Amino acid sequence: MSKSQHDSVLVLWDVDHTLVSIGGISRDIYEHAFRSVIGRPLSRLASMTGRTEHAIITETLDLNGVEVSQTTVSRFYSALGVAAQELEGHIRKSGHSLQGAADAISALQDVRVFQSVVTGNIRPIAKTKLTAFELADSLDLEVGGYGDDGSDRAVLVRLARERAEEKYGTPFTGKRTFVIGDTPHDVKGAHDAGAFAVGVATGSSPVEVLEECGADLVLTDLTNVEALRHAVFDSRGS
Numbered sequence: 341m342s343k344s345q346h347d348s349v350l351v352l353w354d355v356d357h358t359l360v361s362i363g364g365i366s367r368d369i370y371e372h373a374f375r376s377v378i379g380r381p382l383s384r385l386a387s388m389t390g391r392t393e394h395a396i397i398t399e400t401l402d403l404n405g406v407e408v409s410q411t412t413v414s415r416f417y418s419a420l421g422v423a424a425q426e427l428e429g430h431i432r433k434s435g436h437s438l439q440g441a442a443d444a445i446s447a448l449q450d451v452r453v454f455q456s457v458v459t460g461n462i463r464p465i466a467k468t469k470l471t472a473f474e475l476a477d478s479l480d481l482e483v484g485g486y487g488d489d490g491s492d493r494a495v496l497v498r499l500a501r502e503r504a505e506e507k508y509g510t511p512f513t514g515k516r517t518f519v520i521g522d523t524p525h526d527v528k529g530a531h532d533a534g535a536f537a538v539g540v541a542t543g544s545s546p547v548e549v550l551e552e553c554g555a556d557l558v559l560t561d562l563t564n565v566e567a568l569r570h571a572v573f574d575s576r577g578s
């Protein structure tokens with residue numbers, strides 16, 4: 341193995357409230373999908389914060405008295421992707437990329453650094469959100485971990501790592517994988533998968549909560565590029 345391979349790292353970004361915020365459009369996407377699949381208006385929506393699409397869909401169906409089956413869940417995934425694309429203009433108008441997001445991604449670009457996502461969103465929704473704010477082109481969305489991969493964030497991190505290792509032919513074991521997210525769910529998922537956890541207090545979890553849940557690095561936002569670069573380039577999971 342070459343030195344560059346040995347030093348390579350994988351950076352996995354959460355999407356919502358870490359890189360972007362789209363406000364109430366997330367509910368609109370679910371309302372469109374629910375009506376499309378079930379044929380009636382959405383009444384109750386499951387809590388979405390820090391959760392995967394799989395968990396949100398199954399609980400939402402249950403809350404609305406709909407029998408949960410793999411067929412229905414699969415149809416819901418497809419309908420969510422269509423709804424997100426149809427609402428991309430609204431996402432762009434009502435949402436925004438978070439302060440420092442584009443600069444932080446750019447600051448980590450290096451031959452040794454491979455960047456993708458670990459997100460509760462399914463891939464089409466993640467791509468739509470990131471494309472709306474011109475962030476998608478800097479991330480390899482082929483190798484991420486997504487909300488239809490399961491309900492456990494650690495599973496998503498492991499799958500993203502496996503996909504990246506297979507594509508790039510280099511190991512990202514242990515803390516050569518960095519997970520950057522805004523909730524304790526992101527931190528726990530990273531640690532359960534043996535990864536380095538960066539907590540960013542740009543969502544509903546303040547700095548103190550992210551510190552208490554054991555994040556390896558806590559940032560108030562993504563404008564602290566030097567601290568992020570130090571963690572990735574200097575520590576390199578050591």
